[in-house]
Amino acid sequence: MCGIVGAIARRNVVPLLIDGLRRLEYRGYDSAGVAVIDGGIRRVRRVGRVAELEAAARELKLAGEIGIGHTRWATHGGVTEPNAHPHVSRDLIAVVHNGIIENHEAKREALRLLGYEFESQTDTEVIAHLVHYHYQRQHDLYAAVRAAVEELVGAYAIAVVALDEPDEMVVARMGCPLLIGLGDGENFIASDVSAVLASTRRVIYLEEGDVAIVRRDGVEVHDRAGRLVKPRIHLSDVSLASLELGPYSHFMQKEIHEQPQALADTIEPVLQHGFVPELYGVPAAALLSQARSVQVLACGTSFYAGLVARYWLEAIAGLPCAVDIASEYRYRPVVARPDQLVVTISQSGETLDTLEALKYAKSLGQELTLSICNVQESAIPRASRLVFYTRAGAEIGVASTKAFTTQLIALFVLTATLAKLNGRLSAEQEAAYLEALRQLPGSVQHALNLEPQIQVWAERFASKQHALFLGRGLHYPIALEGALKLKEISYIHAEAYPAGELKHGPLALVDADMPVVVIAPNDALLEKLKSNMQEVRARGGELYVFADLDSHFTESEGVHVIRTPRHAGMLSPVVHAIPVQLLAYHAALQKGTDVDKPRNLAKSVTVE
Incomplete structure (x- = not known):
C-alpha cells in the first residue's frame, strides 16, 4: 500500500527518487520522504503530496549519488512527519519499508533495553534499529540486513543504506513486491515497475526471502538460504504513455474510456484460438479436466467479479462454485478438495490477503490453482499452477474499472473452457459465445456514449x-x-x-x-x-x-x-x-x- 524507490548512480539521484515517488502516487499515501548519503545521511520528509517533498528537497539543495525514497500509507501511528519514512538509526542506517512487522512490539521493547530510543510509532523504526544493532557487531551491511530479517515476523519489502558503505544498498523481500531495475553504470530498486521505467526496462523481480546487494556496476541476489542465485531478467512491456493522463482530467476517466481497447486486447487470443486450455499454460488441459468444482478467492472489486463468475460457472459449465473474500477464507477451517479448482483474482497480483489465501489453500493440498491477474510476474501468478493475464494495461486510479471488466472476460472465458472440457459446450454455442465476445467492445463503447x-x-x-x-x-x-x-x-x-x-x-x-x-x-x-x-x-x-x-x-x-x-x-x-x-x-x-x-x-x- 506504500511505495518504495531507490537509486545508486554517478549522478545526483534526488530527481530520480522524486520522479519515481510521483509515479507511485496512485498506490495511495499520506506522507513521503527521501534520504541520501552526502557526507552524512540527509533526510527530508513531508506530510502530504510528493510535490511538497520536492519543494522541500529543492530548498534544502538535497543531493547524493545513492538514496532511497518512500510514500507512506499510515498503518502504525498517525499521519505525522516523525512517522514518515525513511527511518534512521543513530545517523548511520536509513531504511524504507512496505508491509507489516507482526512482532514489532516485542522487538521494540528488546531494542529499548539495548539503549535505542524511538521517535516514531511505526514498526519500520524497529527495522532500522535492528539493522543498526547487527551492523555494529558485523560492520557488513548485507550481513546485518540478513541477520535482522531473520528476526522479523510478517510481510516486508525493505531497502537499506549505511553511511559507512556509500557504494551499495541492500534490499530484502518477504510477502511484499520489490524489484531491481538494471541500468548502465547505475541501478534502481522499486516496489512497482512504473517507478523505474523512465530509466530502464530491464528488471529483476525478487522472490520470497531474497536479499540482494545493489551496486552501481552490478547486483548480487541471494535466496532465502543465503545462496547466490542467477536471477531472471525481464524486459517490461509497460509503456510510459500508459502512465500519463493525456487528454483526460483523471486516470479514472482515462481508464473508463480505455475499456473497449482493454477488452479487445484481452479477447484477442480467445478469438484466435477459441476456448482452449492452452490459454492458461502448457499443463492446463490435464489440470482443468480434473476440476469438479471451483473456489474463487478475491477482495473488493475482484470479489464482485467472482460473484458474477459463480452464475456463469454453474449455469454454463455445470460446476459448483463458491466465492470467498480472501481475508475471511484464510482464517476459517476449510474442507479441502483435491479436485477443486482454486481461482485467485487480483489486478496487481500482490494483494496480500489473496496471496495468503492461496498459500492457505495450497497448504491444505489444493494444487489445482489458477490466477487471473493484470501484472506479469507478480507474486500470485508465480504461486499458481495456471495463469490468465488480462490485458488491461497499467491501471493507475485507485478505483478499479478496466481491470474489473477484463477480469469478467477472463472468468467468462474460463467458464466456456471448462464447459467445453466437460462436454457441455456445443460447436454452435461456442461460435455464438465467440461472436458475443467479438461484439462486446462495440457495446461497451455504446455504453460510454451515455x-x-x-x-x-x-x-x-x-x-x-x-x-x-x-x-x-x-x-x-x-x-x-x-x-x-x-x-x-x-x-x-x-x-x-x-x-x-x-x-x-x-x-x-x-x-x-x-x-x-x-x-x-x-x-x-x-x-x-x-x-x-x-x-x-x-x-x-x-x-x-x-x-x-x-x-x-x-x-x-x-x-x-x-x-x-x-x-x-x-x-x-x-x-x-x-x-x-x-x-x-x-x-x-x-x-x-x-x-x-x-x-x-x-x-x-x-x-x-
Whole structure:
C-alpha cells in the first residue's frame, strides 16, 4: 500500500527518487520522504503530496549519488512527519519499508533495553534499529540486513543504506513486491515497475526471502538460504504513455474510456484460438479436466467479479462454485478438495490477503490453482499452477474499472473452457459465445456514449447522503460494484441488495431522499424486477434505471431511465458495469473529491 524507490548512480539521484515517488502516487499515501548519503545521511520528509517533498528537497539543495525514497500509507501511528519514512538509526542506517512487522512490539521493547530510543510509532523504526544493532557487531551491511530479517515476523519489502558503505544498498523481500531495475553504470530498486521505467526496462523481480546487494556496476541476489542465485531478467512491456493522463482530467476517466481497447486486447487470443486450455499454460488441459468444482478467492472489486463468475460457472459449465473474500477464507477451517479448482483474482497480483489465501489453500493440498491477474510476474501468478493475464494495461486510479471488466472476460472465458472440457459446450454455442465476445467492445463503447446523460444524474446525486443499488441474478454483483464505486470516490454512503430482498428489511430506508439505482437488463428476471421497483415507488422512492435498449421501460414521475445497448446475454454484466462507473466518477466530480486518490484508500493492498 506504500511505495518504495531507490537509486545508486554517478549522478545526483534526488530527481530520480522524486520522479519515481510521483509515479507511485496512485498506490495511495499520506506522507513521503527521501534520504541520501552526502557526507552524512540527509533526510527530508513531508506530510502530504510528493510535490511538497520536492519543494522541500529543492530548498534544502538535497543531493547524493545513492538514496532511497518512500510514500507512506499510515498503518502504525498517525499521519505525522516523525512517522514518515525513511527511518534512521543513530545517523548511520536509513531504511524504507512496505508491509507489516507482526512482532514489532516485542522487538521494540528488546531494542529499548539495548539503549535505542524511538521517535516514531511505526514498526519500520524497529527495522532500522535492528539493522543498526547487527551492523555494529558485523560492520557488513548485507550481513546485518540478513541477520535482522531473520528476526522479523510478517510481510516486508525493505531497502537499506549505511553511511559507512556509500557504494551499495541492500534490499530484502518477504510477502511484499520489490524489484531491481538494471541500468548502465547505475541501478534502481522499486516496489512497482512504473517507478523505474523512465530509466530502464530491464528488471529483476525478487522472490520470497531474497536479499540482494545493489551496486552501481552490478547486483548480487541471494535466496532465502543465503545462496547466490542467477536471477531472471525481464524486459517490461509497460509503456510510459500508459502512465500519463493525456487528454483526460483523471486516470479514472482515462481508464473508463480505455475499456473497449482493454477488452479487445484481452479477447484477442480467445478469438484466435477459441476456448482452449492452452490459454492458461502448457499443463492446463490435464489440470482443468480434473476440476469438479471451483473456489474463487478475491477482495473488493475482484470479489464482485467472482460473484458474477459463480452464475456463469454453474449455469454454463455445470460446476459448483463458491466465492470467498480472501481475508475471511484464510482464517476459517476449510474442507479441502483435491479436485477443486482454486481461482485467485487480483489486478496487481500482490494483494496480500489473496496471496495468503492461496498459500492457505495450497497448504491444505489444493494444487489445482489458477490466477487471473493484470501484472506479469507478480507474486500470485508465480504461486499458481495456471495463469490468465488480462490485458488491461497499467491501471493507475485507485478505483478499479478496466481491470474489473477484463477480469469478467477472463472468468467468462474460463467458464466456456471448462464447459467445453466437460462436454457441455456445443460447436454452435461456442461460435455464438465467440461472436458475443467479438461484439462486446462495440457495446461497451455504446455504453460510454451515455456519459452526458449520466452526468445529469450525477448532478442530482451529489447532494445526497445515501443511495441504494438494486440488481437481480447476474447483475446483483454489478449493483454491489456500483455501490462500492460511488462510496469509495464520492464518499456518498451506498449499499446494494438483490432486488427481491427489499421487502426483507432495506425497504425501511426508502424515502424521497434515497435515490435507488436499478440495473435492469432485458433478461428472464425483468418482470420480477419491475415488481420490486413498484415497491420503491409506493414508498416515495426515486428510481434511476439503467435499462437495455430492447426492454420496455417508460419514464414517469420519479422514474428516470437511461437506455444501455441491446441485451448482451451472458455478457450483459460487462456492459452494465460501464454506467455505474461513470455515475460514480461524475458524482465525485460534483462533490470535488480526489477521484484518483480517494481518502484512506490505496491501489495495491499489500498489508492485512
